[in-house]
Amino acid sequence: MTAIISVERLDKSFGNHAALREVGFEIASGEMVTLIGPSGSGKSTLLRHLIGLTRADRQSHGHVRVLDRDVQRQGRLVGARREQRRRAGYIFQQFNLVGRLSVLTNVLIGHLGAMPRWRALMGRFTQYERDLALRALERVGIVGLAHQRANTLSGGQMQRVAIARALVQEAEVIFADEPIASLDPRSAREVMEILQRINREDGRTIVVTLHQVEVARRYCRRAIALKQGRLYYDGPIEGLTDSRLQTLYENAGLDELESRQPDHRMATPLHAVG
Template sequence: MTAALHIRQLNKHFANGRHALRDINLSVQRGEMVALIGASGSGKSTLLRHVAGLVAADGGSESLIEIDGHCVQQGGRIHRDIRKVRAQVGFVFQQFNLVDRLPVLVNVLVGLLHRIPCWRSWLRLFSQQERSQAIEALARVGIADCHAQRASTLSGGQQQRAAIARTLVQGARVVLADEPIASLDPESSRKVMEILARINREDRCTVIVSLHQVDMARKYCPRVVALHQGQVVFDGPSSALTPALLRDLYGVQADEILTGTPPTQDAAPAAPAMPWVPPLAQAA
C-alpha cells in the first residue's frame, strides 16, 4: 500500500550555515495520527514546511518527499505539479492564518479555492451548496454559530477550529498541524486536539501534528517521532516515551518538552514564512 507520506534522505541547510534537517527518512501510513515532538529549534516546523512543498531541500541532494505516491519535491526542486498535490494537504498554522477582516464563513470557504474558477474566488461568489458545506464543517468543530462574525472577533481556540474547518472543506487527505495549540489555553488545546483526533478517526485522514507538550502527544497520538538538532532520534509508540527516555534523548532540554514551556529565547531562527496569500485576502 502506498504510504501517505514518504521522506527519503532529506537535508536542509539555511543560509547562515545551520544544518536544520539531517538525513530524515520517514514513512507515515494512511490513516495514522503522528506527533512530531522536540525542543525549540529541533526542526519540527521546518520539516512540515518541506512536506507541504513550501520550502525546498538542499539543491543537488538525493532528497525525496512524496504524498500518496505523488512527488512533492526531489533533489531540492519543488515538483512542477505541486499545486495538485497541495490540494490534498491541509496545513494548520500556529497563528491560524485567517484573514481577520473577513467573515469566518469566507475564511473557511478558502479551502475550496483549488476547485473553483479564479473569478469566483475574486468576487467571493460561492454556491449555496458550498456555503452549506462550510457551515457543516464549522458545526463539526463546534463554532457554526460564529460563521457570520469577522475572524478577528474569535478567541484563539475558535480561530484554530475555523482553520481546521477550512481543511475539512478542502477535503484534505493529509493534515499537517504546526504547533496548533502552542498559543492556546489548556481547555482550548484539549478541544483542538480532540477535533484533530476525531477527524483522523472518522474521516480516516492522516494527521501529523507538531507538539511541544509530550503529554498531549501521548494522549492523542499512537505514534511519536522525536526530533533533536534536525535528526530523528525516536520513532515509535507514544507509550514508550517515558521521562527517563526523554532525558536520555534530550538531556537538559527534556524539561522543556515535559513541561511544554519553551525557553525565553528561540534556540534557532524561524522557518521561512508561508509565501502563498489567498486571493480572497488580496481582494478584500
C-alpha cells in the first residue's frame, strides 16, 4: 500500500533534552495506528510534528511528509494551502471547542477551510453544510445535542463533537492526541469505538496516542512504540508482547505502571505486566 505518512530521521530537542532521536517510519492509507510509550517518551511531540504544530531541530535532516506534501524538511515547516491543511484533522486531549457556541456551530467550524473566505469570515453556512454537520453528529451519536452550548456537555460528549468536526472537515487523516485520557471508562470505550468505526467504514487513516496498552491492543492493528525519544517497536499490535512491554516500561515509575493496568470494564486483563 502507498505510504500516506512518511517520517525520516526526525530529531527534536528541548534544551539539552532530546525528545526525538532519528525517528522514522511510514504509515499506509487506511491504517489505524497507535503511538505508545512511557510518559516523556515523545508520543505527543511526534504527533505535533506530523500535523506541523512543532518544527524539528534546525540542524536536523528530518523530513515529514503527509498526504503527498512536505510538512517539514530539515528543521523548517513547509506552508500549505487551505485545501491541503484541511485534509488532516487533529483531535486534542482537551477538546478545543468554543464553549459559548452551540454543538452544531462547533462542528461547522471544521468546514471553514472548504468555504469561500468571505463566507468563512462571516460564519454564514448553507443548509447543505448544516445537514453535513448534522449527519456527522448522528454518526457520533449526539445529534440530539446539536443546539446545546458546548460548555454544557460532558467530556465524552465534547470529544464526540471534536470527532464530528474532523468528519465535517473531510479529513483523510485524523491525528488524535490522548483522546480518552480525561474520560471515564465508558466514555473512553465509546470514543475509541467511534474512531475504529470511522477507520473501518470510511477507510480514513487514524493515528492515535494512547497511554493504556490494553486499549491499544483492543482497537488498533499496529503499534509504534517510543522509548526515550527513539523508535522501540513498529509492527502488528500482536507483536507487542508482555515481555516487550516490560522492557518498554522498565524505568517507568509506579504511577506509570498502574496507569497501564486495564480497567476491567473496558478491556481484558494484561497478565505479567506491572
